[in-house]
Amino acid sequence: MHLPADDILRDTGYVAGSAQPSVLVIACGALAREILALIAVNGWSHVRLTCLPAILHNHPNKITQAVEDAVQTHARDGLEIFVAYADCGTGGDLAKACARMGVKMIAGPHCYAFFDGLTAFAARDEVTSFYLTDFLARQFDAFVWQPLGLDRHPQLLDMYFGNYEKLVYLAQSEDAALTAQAQAAAARLGLAFERRFTGYGDLSRALEAAI
Amino acid sequence: MSDDDDLILSDLNDDELVDQMKDDLYDGMKEEIEEAVRILLERNWTPYDILTKSLVAGMQIVGDDFRDGILFVPEVLLAANAMKGGMAILKPLLVETGAPKMGKMVIGTVKGDIHDIGKNLVAMMMEGAGFEIVDLGINNPAEDYIGALQSEDAQILGMSALLTTTMPYMKVVIDQLTEMGKRDDYIVLVGGAPLNAEFGKAIGADAYCDDAAIAVQTAKELMARKHNVAG
Numbered sequence: 001m002h003l004p005a006d007d008i009l010r011d012t013g014y015v016a017g018s019a020q021p022s023v024l025v026i027a028c029g030a031l032a033r034e035i036l037a038l039i040a041v042n043g044w045s046h047v048r049l050t051c052l053p054a055i056l057h058n059h060p061n062k063i064t065q066a067v068e069d070a071v072q073t074h075a076r077d078g079l080e081i082f083v084a085y086a087d088c089g090t091g092g093d094l095a096k097a098c099a100r101m102g103v104k105m106i107a108g109p110h111c112y113a114f115f116d117g118l119t120a121f122a123a124r125d126e127v128t129s130f131y132l133t134d135f136l137a138r139q140f141d142a143f144v145w146q147p148l149g150l151d152r153h154p155q156l157l158d159m160y161f162g163n164y165e166k167l168v169y170l171a172q173s174e175d176a177a178l179t180a181q182a183q184a185a186a187a188r189l190g191l192a193f194e195r196r197f198t199g200y201g202d203l204s205r206a207l208e209a210a211i
Numbered sequence: 212m213s214d215d216d217d218l219i220l221s222d223l224n225d226d227e228l229v230d231q232m233k234d235d236l237y238d239g240m241k242e243e244i245e246e247a248v249r250i251l252l253e254r255n256w257t258p259y260d261i262l263t264k265s266l267v268a269g270m271q272i273v274g275d276d277f278r279d280g281i282l283f284v285p286e287v288l289l290a291a292n293a294m295k296g297g298m299a300i301l302k303p304l305l306v307e308t309g310a311p312k313m314g315k316m317v318i319g320t321v322k323g324d325i326h327d328i329g330k331n332l333v334a335m336m337m338e339g340a341g342f343e344i345v346d347l348g349i350n351n352p353a354e355d356y357i358g359a360l361q362s363e364d365a366q367i368l369g370m371s372a373l374l375t376t377t378m379p380y381m382k383v384v385i386d387q388l389t390e391m392g393k394r395d396d397y398i399v400l401v402g403g404a405p406l407n408a409e410f411g412k413a414i415g416a417d418a419y420c421d422d423a424a425i426a427v428q429t430a431k432e433l434m435a436r437k438h439n440v441a442g
Contacts, residue, residue, distance in 0.1 A: 088377045091405030109376045127323055127350060149285025153239075156288050161262065163325035163349055 004032055004051075017110055021048035023211050024077070026070045028083035029054030030034060030111065030135040034172055034200050034206065035084060044211055050074070054135065059149055060089030064097050071101050082210040084203075086110050106206045108192040117171045127164040134172040137182040145188070157190065165190040166200040170198045220247050225254065229265045236269035237276075239289025242298040248297045258304040259311070266297050267339040274336075274424040284328075290311050291332055298335065314434045315358045318369035319347030321380040326373035329403060329423075334370060336423040337430060342367070353384040360397060366437070367430055370416075372403040382414035389415070398433045400426055 004014045009029035016032075017025075017039060027035055029051040039047050052070060056063050067083055074081060083105035085099055098105045106144055108114045113121040113133040136143055145151055148160055167186035169179065186193035220243065223231055223338055228247055230415040235243040244266070251261045273290040276282040286408075316337055320330050327349050334344045345363045349356055368388075372378040381401050388394040394415070411419030417433055420426035 087265075089375060089405050091375055091407060091410060109374070127324070127325055147283075148287075149283070153285050153289060156285060159292075159328060160340065161286055163327065 003036070006135070007142075009033075009051060010054045010094075010139060010142060011134070013053045015132065017048040018044075018046055019048075020046075021079055022046045023048070024074050024079040024081045025049050025084050025207070025211075026067060026074070026081060026090070027051050028111070030057060030133065030139075031113055031203065033135070034203060038200065038204060038207055040209070042211075044120065047211055048079070056144070057088070058143060058204055063088055064090050064093040067094060068097050068101065071103055075101075082207070084207070086114055104210055106203070108202070111203075112170055114206065115172065115198040115200065116196070117198070117201050124182075125165070126168065128163065129168045130161065130164045130166070130196075132148065132167065132169050132182050132185060134175070134178060137169060137178050137185065140185045142179065144185070150188075161189050161191065164189070167193055170197045171195055172198060172200060204210070221250050225251070229268075232265040233269035233272060236266065236290050236293050237273055239286065239293050241293040244293045244297045245300060246357065248300050249337060252300075252304070257350060258301045258308055262298070262301050262305065262310070262339055266294050266301075267336070270294055270336060271424060272338065276421060278422060278424075289331070289360045290329065291335060294335060294339070298338065302338075312333040312343065313341040313431065314367055315363060315365040316367035316369055316430065317345045317347060317356060317363060317365045318371070319351040319356060320349040320371045320373075321377050321384070322350055322352045323380060324372050324374055324377035324392045326403075327371070329373070330369070330371035332423040333371070333402065333420070333426045337369075339353050340427045340431070342427075342430060353380075353387045356384050357387060357391070357393070360393075365397070366434065369400045369402070370424070371401070372406065375405045376411065378406055379414075381416065385415045398430065398437065400429060400433075402426060433435075 008014055009032050013029055014032055016036060023046055025035060025047060027049060035049055050070060052066050053187045056066055067085060071081055081103045083103055085094060086108040087094060087107045088110050106114055108118045111133060115133060150157055168191060169182035183193045220228060230245045232244060248261055273282060273287055277287050291337060318330060318334050320327050334346050338344045341406045345359055345365060347359055357366060399416045399420050400420050401411050402420045406419055408419045419431045420429050
């Protein structure tokens with residue numbers, strides 16, 4: 001399986017999968033590797049994946065419009081469309097847009113919740129935890145450190161993270177090097193570190209139900 | 212804006228100094244702001260004039276440029292930190308010299324939410340505009356908000372949330388005020404990244420405020436309206 005480069009997933013987006021699909025998954029670029037793995041493992045030869053730039057994660061107010069545009073672009077293809085986003089900070093706007101367009105999406109507040117499992121995540125009630133996934137651990141500088149200006153203004157660290165206590169790395173894969181990266185990120189933020197292996201969590205179940 | 216390291220602030224006349232303060236605030240230069248505030252105090256400026264004509268006016272420029280996409284969050288935080296330095300000098304003096312009082316606001320981040328950057332900016336700008344602030348901090352249950360509104364005899368409630376999962380809690384607080392028959396006693400302002408005006412209306416807030424400057428403007432307008440009704 002060809003794995004797209006993280007900077008492509010972050011800034012540009014990505015298209016892969018079936019050349020003659022009946023189902024189109026429109027997803028956040030941060031989920032590309034996991035969804036491609038699920039397509040391969042499950043033999044979903046009828047599924048095509050279109051990823052929007054993952055950096056939208058840092059601009060939740062732009063996600064709904066980007067998804068709407070992607071759905072409109074592909075609506076004429078006559079494919080069944082599934083949106084592989086949770087609410088992702090859109091304040092319910094994405095759910096409303098999906099309902100209006102007649103397409104389904106992933107339940108829950110964000111990818112941290114569906115990787116951890118929606119029920120388990122809600123039950124943990126980890127108010128003071130900051131989360132990374134595999135993708136975000138690899139892209140910590142591009143998604144956290146640089147956009148928050150911590151590379152230029154480290155004195156802002158406490159203003160951003162002073163109320164947090166722990167960085168929880170929700171691991172989709174067993175990868176010692178990535179775990180070390182996540183642990184280093186926790187140290188840079190001055191937070192305690194916890195690694196929690198989640199696998200693909202409710203992402204698998206949501207895609208299986210939709211596909 | 213300015214990169215003149217050798218500038219001697221005390222050599223500037225008042226107008227030049229105020230302009231320089233706006234530049235320094237924009238650049239997040241806390242020590243320079245503190246020095247300039249002290250210079251203006253020595254020149255017998257009133258604390259209120261220093262606050263409004265330099266710090267608040269400077270932060271207005273920062274806020275406008277943030278809204279226009281010229282400045283980003285890190286720069287706004289640096290500017291806010293610089294303003295905070297100036298405010299720390301002025302605050303006790305403002306109390307002594309009797310600056311105009313616009314009203315009292317209880318503000319805090321809602322239960323389950325620890326994000327306070329936006330809330331802190333609003334609190335600071337409201338304070339700069341003459342509102343007395345009771346800052347409850349983060350993770351506040353309804354009883355904390357309501358208790359503080361009553362014990363502090365405040366007129367405005369400000370609630371902040373950054374998470375989609377915590378913003379519905381604002382309705383819990385408003386509903387509780389309604390059940391107590393107290394809802395109309397207070398102006399309720401809400402804000403936070405995932406919120407919008409539609410949400411604010413749906414939960415029964417008086418207004419959703421997109422940023423700190425809008426919060427100040429909205430609070431002033433609604434306080435004036437409240438006074439008009441009362442009068």
